[in-house]
Each structure stands twice: as structure tokens, then as C-alpha cells.
Amino acid sequence: MKAAELTSRLLLEAQHCPMRQRCPLAFLCASQQGEHKYILPSISDVNVGEMVWTDLSARRRMFVVRNGVLLNKVYGNNETEIPQAIFGSGSVAGVPDVFVSYIASDFYYFVGLMPSQLCSFDGDFFKERLADAGPEKAQQITARIALNQTTSIYGQTLTLAHRRVREKVASVLMRLDLALSHQPGYEGELPITHDDIAFIACVERATASRELKKLAHDKLIDIGYRRVTVLPALRARYGTMIEASLPFYKSDGGEPLT
Template identity: 55%
Template sequence: MKVCTQVERQRSEALACPNRGRCPLTFLCGARLDDDKYLLPSFTDVEVGEMVWTDLAARPRVLVVRSGLFVSKVYGNDDVMIPMSLYGQGVVIGIPDVYVPYGASDFYFLTALVPTRLCALDAGFVKDLMARLTIDEAQQLNGCLTLNCNTGMYGQALTLAHRRAREKVVSVLLRLSNQLSRQIGFEGVLPVAQEDIAFLAGVERPTVSRELKKLVREGLIDLGYRHVRLLPPLHEAYGHLIETRLRLYDLRDSDVSW
């Protein structure tokens, strides 16, 4: 296949991506850099439990969560890991590194909760295209990027703020469902381990097991191995929680014109 033909095919695939309406970098992906160059993604698949960051390449990359789910972790006092945020579809990772040299750190981690696919974009090309934006476009882009990242962090803070283990566990389940429901093909099953729920909820693993069994007896969820299905009564009972209504970027609901 000729190089020009392959590039055109890749660009056509990028422009036809079913996730474009939920990706803040929609207007950059597939954009022309010069006469014979376009900003095109490569794909990286990350398995459950694997870690990823933008500095794991010879040339810096900007990463976009195409599907799946990450949890960001940070080491606190006494080497205790703390959950910081959920990163789902449409979250962009590495934009600050485009402008500020990033030093690899062993204090922060991104770990896949479920099989996850990333779009990797060359950071230098992203920077070149962002430099061509108008002030209004740059402000809108920054708002979209910030919305998704802050939604994940705010939701995690709300989960940990609950006093009872029941609300903490339910909060995690609803947040996971909200993130995964944006993805094509999601059928309502959370393919996560109870250890992951315990980590995000800030409670012990036996406590999570006990609370999940209670939810099953009350007809609020179905439970299996790495399988939690949320049933309508759960949403009816806990739909009032703030974290169930947090917004994520969606081009179809905005007035952004790019």
C-alpha cells in the first residue's frame, strides 16, 4: 500500500470515529499539519492492572481514553495508596506535558480497571495545532479538557465524603456505571473486582463483600465474578446522590462549533 493511500485511509477512519462527539480533541484529530502530514492517532491497548503514562515513549504523547477506565492513584503517608480520580472515555492525558517538561514520578499511577484502549497522539504535533487556535477556541478547549478531569476527581471526593460504607459502595457503583455507559456496547454490567470497589470506596474488602450481598438481597444488583449489574431500583433509591449527575464533555450537548 502506498504511503499516501495509507494516510488517507487512517485519516478517513479518524474522521469517522464513533467517539468523536465525546472527545475534546475531536477538532484536532485528523487535522492537517502541512501539505503531507496529519495528526493521526495510534492505538494502545492496556490490560486490567497495567499502568500507563505519557512519558513511556521516546517522544512525548498526548493520550485520549478511547474506551475503558483508569483509576489514578497517588502515594500518601506511610506508602498508603489513595484513589484520586476515575478516567473514562474522553479524558485527555498529557496536555500539561506539552508545555512543561515532565519528570517521571513514582508517586502517581494510572492503572486500568478494565481492558482499556488509548488513542496516542504526538505531543509535538498537538502543540503545533493548538498554537493555531483563536483565544475563544483555546478557552473552550481548556474548559472541555478540565471538565472531564475535574468530574472524575470531584466524584471521587464525593464518594470518600460519605460517612456510611453503604453509600460509599453505591457511590462507586454509580460512578463506574456513569463512566462506562458512555461507551458503545455497554450493557449495564460493571466488569470490576471487589478489590477495586473497595479501593475506590476507601473501605476494606470484607466490608464491600458484605454490602454487595445486602444489595443483592434487596434486589438492587446482580452479582458474579467481576460482574456487577445495577438494577433500576438502585438508581431509584440512590439517584439523588450528587455524583450520579456529574456532567462529562459531550459535543452534542454543547455550542462548540469546531
């Protein structure tokens, strides 16, 4: 494929991206910078368990979840790993590393929770375009990114705050269901393992599996190989959880998406 054809295809894909309205960096993506010159992201596939670092390269990068879900892990004491947040479509990583010389690669990183796609932009270029946008617009964009990240961390806090294991497991399922709910073609199937659910819920794997089997017995979910399907009955039972409908902010400063 010729370079011009590839650029045209990437431009068309960026302009018509189904996640565009949810992306806080939509102001940058596919914007024209001159005659026949456009800012286009690098789009990469992320496999299950694959690490995505935001702070190891000499030239910083901004990452946006295009589809799927990534898990932000942090290191705790005694070489333990702690789930901090799940990042769905529109979530942005890498902002602090663009503005602050801060190396934290030894205790936080992102991992593909399921097959996902990321868009990435050059961090220095993002910084320049943000400055060009003016103080008010720049504050709106960075605040929206920070609010979405804080909301994702809040969701994890709500999961851990439940006292019963069943509610912890149901909370994880509802959060993942919410993260994928705006993706085209999503019908409730979560390509996730019992191990991952147990890790996010901070319970033993056997305990999580037992609760998942009980939920399946009650016809709230369906369990298959490396997948859990959320059924309408689970949403009806646990849809009143705050984490089942957390608002995330879209790109144009309008009302939050829920």
C-alpha cells in the same frame, strides 16, 4: 496490509469514532494537514492493571480514553496508594507534561481498571496545533480538559464524603455506570472486581464484598465472576446522588453531556 490501506482504515475509524463528540481533542483527530496527510492517533489496548505513564518519555504524549475506564492513582505517605479519579471515555491525560517540564512519575500514574482503549497523540504536535487554533479556541479546549479532570476528582471526593459504607459502594457503582453509559452496547455490566470497588471506596475488601452482597440480595445489582451488573433498581435508589449525573464537556463547546 499496505501502509496506504492501514492509513485509510485508521482515518475512517477516527472520523466515525462513536466517542468523537465527547473527545476534547476531536479538533485534532483526523484533521487534514496537506494533500493526503491527516493527523491520526495511535490506538492501543490497555489491560486490567496495566500502567499508562504520561511523563516518562523524552517526547511527551497526550492520552485520550477511547473506551473503558482508567483509574488515576497517586502515592501517599508510607508507600500507600490513593485513588484520585476514574477516567472514562473522553478524559484526557498528559496536558501539564506537554507545557511544563515537570517529572512526577514517582507519585502519580494511570492504571487500566477494566479492558480499555487509549488514543495517543504526540504532545509537541498537539502544542503546535493548539497554538494554531488561536487564543480563544485554545482556552476553550484546555479549559474543557481541565473541567473534565476536575469533575472526575470531584466524583471521588463525593464518594469519600459518604459516611455509610453502603453509600460509598453505591457511589462507586454509580460513577462507573456513568463513565460507561455513553459507550455503544453498554447494558449495565461493570467488568470490575470487589478489590477494585473497595480500593476506590477506600474501605476494606471484606466490607465492600459484604455491602455488594446486600445490594444483590435487595435486587439492586447482580454479582458474577469479576463483574457487577447495575440494575435499574440501583439507579432508581441512588440516582439522586450528585456523582450519578456529573456533567462532562464535549468537544464542540456546546452544552455539557450528562
